[in-house]
Each structure stands twice: as structure tokens, then as C-alpha cells.
Amino acid sequence: MDKGYFNLVDFRANGVPYQLFVRNADTLLHILREELGLMSVKPGCENGDCGSCTVLMDNVPVNACHMLAVEADSHHITTIEGLEDTKLQEAFIANHALQCGYCTPGFILNAHALLSHHPDADEQKINEWLESNICRCTGYQEIKEAIQTVQKELEGNG
Amino acid sequence: MTERPLSVVGHFVTRVDGYDKAYGRTKYTADVSLPETLHVQMLTSPYAHAKINHIDTSRIWDVQGVRAVVTGNDFPIRVGPLVADRMPLAVDKVRYYGEPVALVIANKPHQAKAACNKIKVSYEQLPVINSPQEAMQNESVLIHEQLNDYKLQVEGICAVPNTNIANHTKIRKGDMEKGWKNSDKIVEAEFSFSPSDHAALETRAVRAEILPDGRVMIYTSSQGPFYVKKLLSQFLKIDEGKISVQTSMLGGAFGGKGCVQLEFLAYLASKAVGGKMVRLVNSREQDMVTSPVHIGLHAKVKLGADSAGKLQAASYEFLFDGGAYSDMGAGISKAGAVDCTGPYKIDNVHCDSYCMYTNHPYATSFRGFGHPEQAFAMERTMDMLAKELAMDPLELRMINAIKPGDTTPTQVHLNASNLGDLPSCLRKLKTLTDYKETKSKITKEGKIRTIGISAFWKTSSTPPNATAGVILTFNTDGSINLNCGAVELGQGSKTVLAQILAERLQMDMKKINVTFEVSTEYDPHQWKTVASSTTYLAGRAVLAAADDIIRQLKQIGSVALRCSPDDLNVGQRLIYLKDSPEYNMKIKDVVVAYKYPNGNSVGGLVIGKGSHVVRHLTPLDPHTGFGKPGPQWTVGAQAVETEYDPKTHAYRIIKAATVLDAGKVINPALAIGQMRGGMYLGLSWASRESFSFDEQAIVCNPSFRSYDVMRIQDHPDYLVDFVETPLVDGPYGARGIGEYGVIGMAGALANSLSQASSCNINQLPIIPETIWKLTKGDKQ
Amino acid sequence: MISFDFLYFRPKSVHEALQIYQDLSHEGLQAVFYNGGTEIISRARAGEVQPDAVIDMKGIADCQGYRDEAEWITIGAAVTLSNITDEINCFPLMQRIAKEIATRNARNKISIAGNVLSSLNYREALLPFLLTDSVAVVAGPAGIKEENTAALFANGSRLEPGKLLVQFKTEKERAGANYFFKKKTKQSAVNYPIATLCAMKREGKITAGFSGICTFPFKDAKIDRILNDHALTISARAEEAIAHLPEKMVNDFHASAGYRHFVLEQLLIEMLEHFEEVS
Numbered sequence A: 001m002d003k004g005y006f007n008l009v010d011f012r013a014n015g016v017p018y019q020l021f022v023r024n025a026d027t028l029l030h031i032l033r034e035e036l037g038l039m040s041v042k043p044g045c046e047n048g049d050c051g052s053c054t055v056l057m058d059n060v061p062v063n064a065c066h067m068l069a070v071e072a073d074s075h076h077i078t079t080i081e082g083l084e085d086t087k088l089q090e091a092f093i094a095n096h097a098l099q100c101g102y103c104t105p106g107f108i109l110n111a112h113a114l115l116s117h118h119p120d121a122d123e124q125k126i127n128e129w130l131e132s133n134i135c136r137c138t139g140y141q142e143i144k145e146a147i148q149t150v151q152k153e154l155e156g157n158g
Numbered sequence B: 001m002t003e004r005p006l007s008v009v010g011h012f013v014t015r016v017d018g019y020d021k022a023y024g025r026t027k028y029t030a031d032v033s034l035p036e037t038l039h040v041q042m043l044t045s046p047y048a049h050a051k052i053n054h055i056d057t058s059r060i061w062d063v064q065g066v067r068a069v070v071t072g073n074d075f076p077i078r079v080g081p082l083v084a085d086r087m088p089l090a091v092d093k094v095r096y097y098g099e100p101v102a103l104v105i106a107n108k109p110h111q112a113k114a115a116c117n118k119i120k121v122s123y124e125q126l127p128v129i130n131s132p133q134e135a136m137q138n139e140s141v142l143i144h145e146q147l148n149d150y151k152l153q154v155e156g157i158c159a160v161p162n163t164n165i166a167n168h169t170k171i172r173k174g175d176m177e178k179g180w181k182n183s184d185k186i187v188e189a190e191f192s193f194s195p196s197d198h199a200a201l202e203t204r205a206v207r208a209e210i211l212p213d214g215r216v217m218i219y220t221s222s223q224g225p226f227y228v229k230k231l232l233s234q235f236l237k238i239d240e241g242k243i244s245v246q247t248s249m250l251g252g253a254f255g256g257k258g259c260v261q262l263e264f265l266a267y268l269a270s271k272a273v274g275g276k277m278v279r280l281v282n283s284r285e286q287d288m289v290t291s292p293v294h295i296g297l298h299a300k301v302k303l304g305a306d307s308a309g310k311l312q313a314a315s316y317e318f319l320f321d322g323g324a325y326s327d328m329g330a331g332i333s334k335a336g337a338v339d340c341t342g343p344y345k346i347d348n349v350h351c352d353s354y355c356m357y358t359n360h361p362y363a364t365s366f367r368g369f370g371h372p373e374q375a376f377a378m379e380r381t382m383d384m385l386a387k388e389l390a391m392d393p394l395e396l397r398m399i400n401a402i403k404p405g406d407t408t409p410t411q412v413h414l415n416a417s418n419l420g421d422l423p424s425c426l427r428k429l430k431t432l433t434d435y436k437e438t439k440s441k442i443t444k445e446g447k448i449r450t451i452g453i454s455a456f457w458k459t460s461s462t463p464p465n466a467t468a469g470v471i472l473t474f475n476t477d478g479s480i481n482l483n484c485g486a487v488e489l490g491q492g493s494k495t496v497l498a499q500i501l502a503e504r505l506q507m508d509m510k511k512i513n514v515t516f517e518v519s520t521e522y523d524p525h526q527w528k529t530v531a532s533s534t535t536y537l538a539g540r541a542v543l544a545a546a547d548d549i550i551r552q553l554k555q556i557g558s559v560a561l562r563c564s565p566d567d568l569n570v571g572q573r574l575i576y577l578k579d580s581p582e583y584n585m586k587i588k589d590v591v592v593a594y595k596y597p598n599g600n601s602v603g604g605l606v607i608g609k610g611s612h613v614v615r616h617l618t619p620l621d622p623h624t625g626f627g628k629p630g631p632q633w634t635v636g637a638q639a640v641e642t643e644y645d646p647k648t649h650a651y652r653i654i655k656a657a658t659v660l661d662a663g664k665v666i667n668p669a670l671a672i673g674q675m676r677g678g679m680y681l682g683l684s685w686a687s688r689e690s691f692s693f694d695e696q697a698i699v700c701n702p703s704f705r706s707y708d709v710m711r712i713q714d715h716p717d718y719l720v721d722f723v724e725t726p727l728v729d730g731p732y733g734a735r736g737i738g739e740y741g742v743i744g745m746a747g748a749l750a751n752s753l754s755q756a757s758s759c760n761i762n763q764l765p766i767i768p769e770t771i772w773k774l775t776k777g778d779k780q
Numbered sequence C: 001m002i003s004f005d006f007l008y009f010r011p012k013s014v015h016e017a018l019q020i021y022q023d024l025s026h027e028g029l030q031a032v033f034y035n036g037g038t039e040i041i042s043r044a045r046a047g048e049v050q051p052d053a054v055i056d057m058k059g060i061a062d063c064q065g066y067r068d069e070a071e072w073i074t075i076g077a078a079v080t081l082s083n084i085t086d087e088i089n090c091f092p093l094m095q096r097i098a099k100e101i102a103t104r105n106a107r108n109k110i111s112i113a114g115n116v117l118s119s120l121n122y123r124e125a126l127l128p129f130l131l132t133d134s135v136a137v138v139a140g141p142a143g144i145k146e147e148n149t150a151a152l153f154a155n156g157s158r159l160e161p162g163k164l165l166v167q168f169k170t171e172k173e174r175a176g177a178n179y180f181f182k183k184k185t186k187q188s189a190v191n192y193p194i195a196t197l198c199a200m201k202r203e204g205k206i207t208a209g210f211s212g213i214c215t216f217p218f219k220d221a222k223i224d225r226i227l228n229d230h231a232l233t234i235s236a237r238a239e240e241a242i243a244h245l246p247e248k249m250v251n252d253f254h255a256s257a258g259y260r261h262f263v264l265e266q267l268l269i270e271m272l273e274h275f276e277e278v279s
Helices: A028-035 A087-094 A104-117 A123-130 A141-157 B018-022 B058-062 B109-116 B132-137 B176-181 B225-236 B262-272 B284-290 B329-338 B371-389 B393-400 B422-432 B493-505 B534-560 B668-687 B745-757 B768-779 C014-026 C038-045 C081-087 C092-099 C112-116 C126-131 C221-227 C234-243 C257-278
Strands: A006-013 A016-023 A054-057 A060-063 A076-078 B038-044 B050-056 B066-071 B100-106 B120-125 B165-173 B185-193 B205-210 B216-220 B243-247 B278-281 B296-305 B311-323 B348-357 B448-458 B467-474 B480-484 B512-514 B568-571 B574-577 B584-586 B592-595 B601-605 B607-613 B634-644 B651-661 B717-723 C007-009 C031-034 C053-056 C066-068 C072-076 C135-140 C143-148 C164-171 C178-185 C193-202 C205-211
Touching: A016 A028, A054 A104, A060 A104, A087 A104, A087 A141, A087 B018, A104 A123, A104 A141, A104 B018, A123 A141, A141 B668, B038 B109, B038 B262, B038 B284, B050 B100, B058 B066, B066 B109, B066 B262, B100 B109, B100 B262, B132 B296, B132 B311, B132 B348, B165 B311, B165 B329, B176 B311, B176 B348, B185 B371, B205 B262, B216 B225, B216 B262, B225 B243, B225 B262, B262 B278, B296 B371, B311 B329, B311 B371, B329 B348, B329 B371, B371 B393, B371 B448, B371 B668, B371 B745, B393 B422, B393 B448, B422 B448, B422 B634, B422 B651, B422 B717, B448 B745, B467 B534, B480 B493, B480 B534, B493 B512, B493 B534, B534 B568, B534 B574, B534 B592, B534 B601, B534 B607, B634 B745, B651 B668, B651 B745, B668 B717, B668 B745, B745 B768, B768 C257, C007 C014, C014 C031, C014 C053, C014 C135, C014 C164, C066 C081, C081 C092, C081 C112, C092 C126, C092 C178, C092 C193, C112 C126, C112 C164, C126 C164, C126 C193, C126 C205, C178 C257, C193 C257, C205 C221, C205 C257, C221 C234, C234 C257
Parallel strands: A006 A076, B038 B278, B216 B243, B311 B348, B480 B512, B651 B717, C007 C053, C031 C053
Antiparallel strands: A006 A016, A054 A060, A054 A076, B038 B100, B050 B120, B066 B100, B165 B348, B185 B296, B205 B216, B205 B278, B296 B311, B448 B634, B467 B480, B467 B607, B568 B574, B574 B584, B592 B601, B634 B651, C066 C072, C072 C164, C135 C143, C135 C164, C178 C193, C193 C205
16 A cells, blocks of 8 residues: 555646656645646646636646646646637637636636537537636636637638 | 828837737746745735734744744844735734735745644634725724824824724815716715735745845746835835846736835845745735735715716715735826726816725736726716616717816826827717617517726826836847836737837838846836836836937948938938938948947947926825826726626626727727737726625635636627827827726626616625625515 | 545446445545545545555446436436536426535536535535435445435434445435525625525425524424415414524624524525415
């Protein structure tokens, strides 16, 4: 029985394999920021309420603050630094769907996962997924419009 | 001279910070993590009002990694922007739930937190003041026993010793007796709401370091880096030149990051560990209650009008809930007073506005600075008056709209430049919202659709010497670097300033590099980034700096092109002869000295500088309020359409509209974004955001789990339009616009729902339970 | 940030999990079983709990996934609420309830067991199991036992320390029954319920489950009898049901007891009318 307060975790972040000895009590948010330097993952509440620290675990959005780093073992984590498809980023800029930018990585990652699971998500589905994320600067409408712009683009290409 | 059509100002331009933000590359204060940084955690008070008998820190040393501890007695100096009434760490007693009591510095954040939990504080609970009314009535409980000894930091603050009054502003205009006599209809009402929060997503954060030669380095998420420097210098007795404050981008602010709080604590923490770099980051809970909040209010309003609906008299009593310390609350209570009437011509005005000390978290600026609060009370009363007069609410506002030639409550004479055009805003609002006089519509499902409107105005309560400055330098490719002390907090100031520069120099936006970070070391002084004043103050400074550049370029150009400077124009990255543009030279060839074909050089570096200061502002007369509080009044009109279910009292916000007289819209997309975001913040506040206090004044909901905010499914359709009445001395005629979207939302929402529910909704937040309580009236 | 340290175990079987728990107990160490873990993280950060060890159940096959067999649906205790919403179509009430808890991001992590065993009042995910008389599979020192959900969680009780929830088994025919569900919050949809009412009608009988109005979720035989008493008008049934709540209504900053009463009465009437229309 391992009685240590640390454990070795083996996971991929943005495709890069990492083996880290982490404190059991440290959250994934903490490790991504302080050990891996992935500062796009923003602490907003550390209580799973605001979505600012959204990351994708195996392409499923989760709050990195509500996950222990040890739980990431053998999983794939994606932060916005590792997002290769840039349509959403461009749409957020063009639609003025960001102001202070603090919630933006979380929104974009969540929207990315949404569109990869449900490319034809209707407004209700967009709401269902993105109600996880709080924005305090825009009116949310711009964010929805940015996502819908990308959906139209994808339809056009499909 | 015919004016050149504008090519950048007034046009859609992408944000200059858009890419960094969309790709997650923007670095906020807490995103910098340097090795060897030590971490600070705060121990905060579990009580709202209690004597501190003893603090035992002996057990903290059981925790590995602990380096130092700081308590109030290490720095028993009162600080504050208006009244110096707050010790950075509580001494002798705590006055609000969440007040900082001690700091622990450790190698790791969790160690510091574990050590905080080992500090034993022995408290003795005191009776609490749980509302501003109680603060006024209950003189047996004083929150600041030594108010008399406190140092007033600015002129015009009137704290009343042996009471809980932190500031009292009086407005006395005209003849009240006459006003009431001429009134055929008089309405009176009371309004109230609890403090709430800014809830910017980035919690406040600071790093501090004291270098061996005594220089103090502060990295902070502040709207006022220069203000941080000023207050630290004053209270720590360190020369300003020895203090460097740096601010990166802010993750939202909404007024809440204009206070100077954590900077003092971080300094004390660094000092306790021999000047090493320390880092202090608020948890969400601390950011909500330990750091300052959005002010609460209890108000009484009385309006009189003649039978035609012309306002004759208005009296107001505002009891702002400033919380345990006055911070900017004492300024907010003044700002609410100077614009108490809203944008209406009223000749007889009486206002007593108080900032009350209570045992609530203390208040600081919130987007709108006293105006969303004042406007809620006033705009509701206007609708009650309209009902009394059997008049359409929009018509009542139209016939009383303030115009050039009228005076403000503090008797400033208004003209066509320093006042926007409210009647035009109201007319546009009518079209924009398809406003009909038959107000309510019943849907098939039995729900009631109504539109509520509001009108607002605001001047920026800047100090009489508020300034901004700009320095422009060139790269050798002729592109330009814009350095300015304005902080980017999401509002888009950096983009707007670049646009103003591009316009003046007739230059491509791509050739302008804006420095995002602000450093008090190399940026020119700027008062603060608050009060919707950046476009005006820093915009004027940009114009001055651009003109300085143009003058220098023409000077060198005149030598090289062998003509008089007056013969030249600057634009399209060229200096050229006005009448024969084929005689020209590239700007890039002169900015680091012009080189003659033979190799000789003249001119040296072209560096532009410019600044601007507000003019002719005066402190208010303490007895009448007479004085000029701000440079100009932006006005606007708003509407909210709701669908209310009379059975459940639940409602949906369908539409929200703003028409603002922006003077000149510099960037339409950003301006629309500011209006939408302002409406959202106003609606979220009015419909759900509020702290709940228990009987002991403990905040029950200091987290997003139970502090309700609007989320994506709650947003209405936003409608935005502008009127453009130029402010003569504004850059390209622009007025301040940043705060305005928020101001009239609470009033418009409450007006819409009051119509729908047939009851006077005069308290916030308007949740279904609020309406249920009002509609059941005497039944219980 | 969690200020204290704990041990972390990831057993592969229920047996191993129980063994770890016992071993730790013998050493005087307090362990918690950890599924989604979101509440443990929140409470640990707030200093409300300080376990010496967490035993992560996500590696245990029996606690994962769901089986849709001829007569029974089996849902593992560590299954997330999002998995339920997205996949378990034969239990529509469960799907509906799961979808209204917290936010989607949170539901991607929150497990059934985490919600059912939560320290808070709400525990809405328990309601569908109560209404369907589901079986809770519970492991403890004495082995694995199948227990009646209603009895196990009566009056807000939770599991004894050292016991762990493995799965729920629900009769398929009951899971598919006609249902009513409504959650009312203070204002935003994302918040705790001030009143949640769900009900099922099977073989002509309504059975109702409540959350948010008392300090625990419940169904109550007496209330069910009242709701099915056709001698009474619908509003009389609603009023009578409220008079028989197992404890007095919660009165807190989310909602006053009076307002909860108002909301619940409307919900009960709406539910009764709904089933009247359906039948």
C-alpha cells in the first residue's frame, strides 16, 4: 500500500506525454498551470461553478478545478494551446465575442467539444452545454453568434 | 477647409487584443509564475462585528514551509482613498464578515493556507448593523468610534463623528416650498437593495517585491496602477519614485479593481520575508466578500408635477450601504447626489445623500458609480408619477427631458456640447423597440408582455486634476508604438486609442503597436481607468501626441523637401507637399534621423508626447452642492421587454434596448459590445445578483454556486442604437460610453414588471419570490 | 486549493476497495469513497471535511457503465450524470432529472453516487430510484447486499461509514413509466432547487418524489395515498399533501418557507392535472 501523499501520473496534455509526480490533493488546474505552464486554463472559482478552467478530457469538457491531477492518469487533456482547429477562435474575434478574454479559452474549448459531438446543435443544445461557462463582459449573444457562424461554415463545407 | 472623411474612426475595426485573447495567450496578473516566489494566504474574519481579544499564531510553525506571519499590529495605520478609515489587517476589532485578520507567507500556497487554519483568534461578538437604515437610526452601535480622528483624504467629504455617517452630501436648488405648491400630483416611494458583487472572472491578484535598494515592485490587477503608487507612497511613507506598479490585462473589473487593498497586504507580506517576491491571489469567496463590493442602497424619493406632467419639485434621501469602510462609497454617495434628478429639468431639488457605515463588506466603485442605483429609484418614481398622471411613461420623460439652457442639480449650466440629446434618444428608442402606448399584451399561454423604459445621464466624477498622457515612438519601419497608462480591462480602450491615432496620422491600424501592459515606470501618468473617461482623457492625449509627431515630421520634412512646414501634409506613411504629393518622403526615413544622400543626418529621433487634463471642475459647496462635478453629461434611453407569468411570478427578459448619445462612435462594434455587456450586467444585477445576509450580517452566498448570475440561456435580444451629438472638446466629438449600458436597466426591468404584475416593484433583485410577496399583499 | 494532504487509492474491485478502507480504519485513518469527487474537492477546499485518504471508485468495473437487460437496468454508482442523460434512454425520468443538476461541465464529472450521497439537502438523483422502488447494491464488511432504496435512504439517511454504493438496479417496466418532473429555482436555472417535484403514474397510481423543500429528498406513502384520493379535489389533494410533509419546509436564503409552500402547491396541482389529462 502506497502511503505517500504523492503519486505518479502519466497523461498527455495537448498531445505531449507527461509523467509527473503530483501531490494527491492538487487539482488538475493547479498542475496544468503551475507545473506545465498552461496558463490559458483560468481559475475563476475553484468550485466547479464558472467554467473558466474548462479543459477537454478525452474530448469531454470538464472543470479542471474539480478534478484531482491524479485522476487525469492515462487520459488525454486538451487546453486551448493544443486546439488545432482555429475556426472558433477566428469567429470569436470577428463576432466580438470576447472582451476581457478571461472566460474565452473555457468557452472556446467547450464550444469546440460541443461542435465535435453535435455539429448541428440547436440553440437549446448550445445553452445546455455552455451554461457551464460564465462571462461577465459580453452579453452572451455574441458568443452564441460566433458559434453559430462556425456551424454555418461547417455546413457549407459539408 | 473641407473636412476629410474619416477612414478609421467610426469604422469597424477588430480588437487589437483579439488574437491573444482568443488563443489564450493573454497573461493576466496571476498567470506569471516565477520560481522562488513565496505565497500569501489571508485569514479572514468569521464574524461581521467582533472585538479581537487575542491572536495566537504559535501553531503555524507546525506546518512545513511557513516563512512568516503578519497581523494587524505590524502595521496599525489607517488607509483609504477618501477617508483613511481602514487598517489593512484588522486591529482590535473586525467590522465585516471576511475582513483580513492575518497573513501567512509560505513556500507553497497550500502550506500557507494550512498554517492560516492553525491561527487561533479569540473574538468577542458585538451587535451588528445590518442595513443602512439601522446605521442611521441605531446610534448606540458605532462602527467607527474614532471617526473624528480619521484623516480626510480629499476635499468635500463630510464624515459625521459619533454617527455611522461616512459622508453626507447636500443638494439645495431652487425653492422647495414653491415647487410643491406648483405640483398637482405628488408621488413618494421607498427603494432598497442589498450590496452585491462585481464578480469579475479574474479574481484580484498581486505580486510584490522589495528590492535591496528599497525599490518596491508591485504587479497588480488594478484599474489604477498610478493610484496604487500614490496611496502606497502616502501611507507607507516611501517616495513615489521608489515604487513601480505594473499592470497587465485585467480579466474584467467593472469598477471593482479601482480599490487599493491587496497591494498593501502584499507589500507587508514581502516585507515580512525580507523583501522576497510574494504572490497573493483572492479565492472567489475572498474576491466576493473580503475585497470590496457593489454598493447597496435605501432611498426615498418624492416627485411633484403639474397637471401637464411638468416636474416641479424633487426630493431625495439616499442611504447608501457603504459597508464597514468608506473606500469609494463616500464618492458614490456624492455622485448619486449630483445627478439625483436623472436627465430631467427640475428647478427645485432637495437631496440628502449619505454613505452609511454598516457591518457589510465595504463598497467600492461599480460600473456607473452611483447612477444605476440612483436611476433605479428615480426611474421607478417617474413611472409611478406617469401612472398617477395617466400619462405614457415615455411621453412624461420626453416633456421633462433636460435640454441646453437648463441646469443640473448642482447648478451647472448645460449647453449643446456638454449635454447629449435625450429627446432624440427617446424618439429612436420608440422606433427601435416598436414602442406602443398600449403597453401590455397577453400571450396565448396567458403570459403578460410589457415594455418598461428608463432614461439616464451621468457625468464622470473625476477629481479636478484628472489627467492622461501618451508617448509615441517609432520603429525603423515607420510603424508606431503607442504607450499610455490606460488599463485594458475588456472595454477595448487600447483599440479605440489606436484608432484615434491611426485617424489623425492617416495610418493603417496594422502599423500601430499598442503596449498592453501598463507600467508606472515608463508610461505617462494616468489618473485611473474608470468613469468612462479613457476615450476622452487618453483620446485627447493621443491627439495631442499625434499633433506633436506631425509637427516634428513636417519640421524635418521641410528641411529635406526644401519647403515650409506649412506646405506639408502627413499621411499614408508619407510626408508630402500639399499641392504636389509627388514630392514626398517616407516617414520611416526620418523617424530615426533623416539621412542626406551624402550621408549627413539631421533630425534625431521622432518621439511624440501629449497629455490632457480635465478643466474647470470645482468642489461642491457643502451647504448647497453648488459646483461643477464633471466635464460633460452623456445621456441615453433604455427599454426592457419582459414576459411575465401571473400564475408563478416567473418571467423572461425578451428584449433589452439602449439608445445612447455617444457624441461620436469611434468603433461601432466595440460600442455595441459595451452597450450589450452593460445591459447584461445591469439586468443580471437587477434580476438576481445580491448578497444574502443572515441576522449576524454573515454573507450566505459568497460563491457562484449560490450567488446567481445570468448565464447563456438567460440573455435577451439586445438592441442598440446611437445618437451622435458631438462633445466639442471630445476626440472626434466622442463622449464617454463605457458604463452607460448598465445604468437604466434596473429601472426599465422594474418598470416593465411593475406594469405586468400591477404592483410597485421597488426593491432588487427582482426574483419571482419578490413579486410573489408584493402581489399577495395583505393576504398573509 | 486543498490545504491538507491525503492518500489516494484506485482499487480495481469492490473487494479491494473495502479491504483498503478496513486497513486504513485499523490504522485510525479515515477514508472516503470517491466517485466523481466534485463535492469532496469543494468541501475539502472549504475545510469542511479532511479525510486521510480517498478511495477512487472509477477503476472498478462494477461501479462503471450500465447494463440494459431483459427486465432490469443496472446503473453503476460511478456513472456520470451526463452519461445518464446521453445514454440511458430507457429511464427517461432519470435522464430528465440528471440533466437539471448543476451544469453540463459539472455533470461530466458528477456521479450518481456522488449526488445520491451528497451532504446537501437536494440529492435529486435519488428520486427516480425512490419512485421506481429500485434496488441499491451496497457493499460492506459483511459482503454485497441488495437493499431497498427507499428503506436505505429513509428520512435523509446516508450509508454507514465503510459501506459503498456499487450500483442501482431498476425494473425496466417501472423505469419507463409515464412521469412528471419540474425543478424550480430561486431565479437562474443553474442553482439548487427550492422545490423539485417528480412523479410517476403506474397502474393508475401516482407516486411522487420531492427535493429542495425539506432537508432531504423523499417519497412518502401517506402523501401518495392523498395524491391518489379521488374523493378530494386536485387543490385539496395538493394542500393535504403539503400538510403531511415529513418535516417543516426549509426556510433559507434561497427561498422562504412561505414561498416554497406557494411553489410546491402549484407544482402539485400541475402534476395532478398533467396526469388527469394523460389518463
